[in-house]
Amino acid sequence: MKAMKQRSMSVRSRSCSIPISALAGVGLLSAPPALAASLIPVNLELQLLIDASGSISRDEYNLMLKGYRSAFINLAPRFGAGGFGDVAVNTVVWSSKEQQQIAIPWFLINNTANAIEFANTIGSMNRGFDNTTAPGTAINFAVPLFANNQFEGKRWVINVSGDNKQNEGDSTPQARDRALAMGVTAINGLPLLNDDTNLLNWYQNNLVGGQNSFAIAANDFTEFGTAIEAKLAREMQPSEPVPEPTTIFGTLAFGAVASWWRIKRKSIGN
Numbered sequence: 586m587k588a589m590k591q592r593s594m595s596v597r598s599r600s601c602s603i604p605i606s607a608l609a610g611v612g613l614l615s616a617p618p619a620l621a622a623s624l625i626p627v628n629l630e631l632q633l634l635i636d637a638s639g640s641i642s643r644d645e646y647n648l649m650l651k652g653y654r655s656a657f658i659n660l661a662p663r664f665g666a667g668g669f670g671d672v673a674v675n676t677v678v679w680s681s682k683e684q685q686q687i688a689i690p691w692f693l694i695n696n697t698a699n700a701i702e703f704a705n706t707i708g709s710m711n712r713g714f715d716n717t718t719a720p721g722t723a724i725n726f727a728v729p730l731f732a733n734n735q736f737e738g739k740r741w742v743i744n745v746s747g748d749n750k751q752n753e754g755d756s757t758p759q760a761r762d763r764a765l766a767m768g769v770t771a772i773n774g775l776p777l778l779n780d781d782t783n784l785l786n787w788y789q790n791n792l793v794g795g796q797n798s799f800a801i802a803a804n805d806f807t808e809f810g811t812a813i814e815a816k817l818a819r820e821m822q823p824s825e826p827v828p829e830p831t832t833i834f835g836t837l838a839f840g841a842v843a844s845w846w847r848i849k850r851k852s853i854g855n
Contacts, residue, residue, distance in 0.1 A: 623735070625693065628670030628823050630738030632727045633707075635688070636747030638680040638718040640780060645806045646712055649746065652810030654708030656817055661700035669821040671695040673736040676707060679723035680714035682754035688713065691734045719754025720745055720792060721761075724772065728764045740770040742820055746813065748777035750787050757791045764794075771795030775816055779805040 633653070637646060663669045676689035688710050694700045724743060731741045743764065751757045761772055772795055774788035781787075785802040793800050799819070803812040 624737035625673075625735055626671075627673045627693070627695075627736050627738045628740070629672045629821055630691075630731055630734070630736055630741050631672060631674050631820065632730065632743045633674065633676045634720070634723050634727060634743060634745045635676065635678050636680070636718065636720070636745075636749070637678045637684075637712050637714040638747070638749060639716055640718065640749045641747075643712075645748075645779075648806040649809055650708050650710055652806075652813050654704045655810045656814035657694075657700050657704035657707065659814055660818060660821075661697040661704070663818075663821075664694050664700045665696040667697075668823075670823055672821055673734065673738060674703060675727075675730055675734070676710070677723065677727055677730075678710070678713050679720070679726070680718065681716040682719040682722045684714040684716055684719075685723050685726040686713050687730070691730075691736065693736070717753040718747065718749045718751055720747060720751055721757035721759065722754035724757070724760040724764055724792075725755050728767055728769060731769070739823075741768060742770055743772045744775070744816065744820060745772065745788075745792060746775040746777070746809075748780055748784070750781065750784065751791070761792055761794045769795060771798040771820075773798055773816065773820060774800040775803065775809075775812055776800060777803050777806060777809065 635649065635653075641649070660669075664672060672694045673691050674689070674694060675687065675691045677685055678688045679685045689703070689706055692699075692703050692706075694703055724745070727743055731738075764772060772793060774792050776784040776788045778784055785800060788800045788802075801812050801816045801819075803809045
């Protein structure tokens with residue numbers, strides 16, 4: 586891994602200061618952030634959260650990976666000077682409340698060759714899990730990773746794909762709202778409807794949120810490649826960053842960390 590972000594070990598809001606240990610204790614931070622001057626500017630920091638729960642067979646999982654691979658290959662000329670700009674991508678495989686894993690660490694895609702390299706990497710990615718379905722916990726796992734990398738993105742986007750509703754773990758709506766309050770621009774979804782034709786509605790009501798957020802459904806795994814390509818193309822189009830999170834939580838810890846993350850994001854332009 587490349588150098589991690591480093592900064593002061595305290596978090597301050599306008600009215601108080603909270604020790605970092607207290608925030609880490611509730612799972613809000615996993616490592617200190619980096620000096621803004623050392624960060625690599627990108628148009629987008631994108632996290633791909635890929636469902637590996639037991640409702641997805643081995644063949645279906647392989648179809649998902651094949652879809653991701655073909656999507657990045659088809660979109661490869663659009664990175665860098667091709668219109669998308671530079672994009673940093675992190676890939677998380679997830680299943681139950683105790684099963685989340687970074688499968689591909691943050692990867693800079695800024696030209697066609699890098700995009701094809703990433704496509705081949707995700708196409709051969711190991712599965713790792715095969716259990717229950719906890720998308721809320723997966724979102725909570727992913728959010729701190731935006732602050733703990735070497736990039737400074739104009740937007741932070743989480744891309745969740747899966748074929749089932751939550752049946753374990755942290756509340757998905759609460760995880761979504763917490764992520765937006767912490768500075769995530771949008772959470773988008775790609776539900777697979779092969780087992781549950783109402784899954785699109787569940788994603789829209791419980792998982793999707795933020796600026797220009799959306800869900801694109803695939804009727805089955807054979808349609809996944811076409812759906813994920815359309816989804817990625819829409820997500821990676823440049824747009825203005827969200828100036829501030831719009832959801833405010835009543836707890837002191839969330840308010841303090843949200844202020845800290847906003848300061849971190851804005852400091853790159855000063």
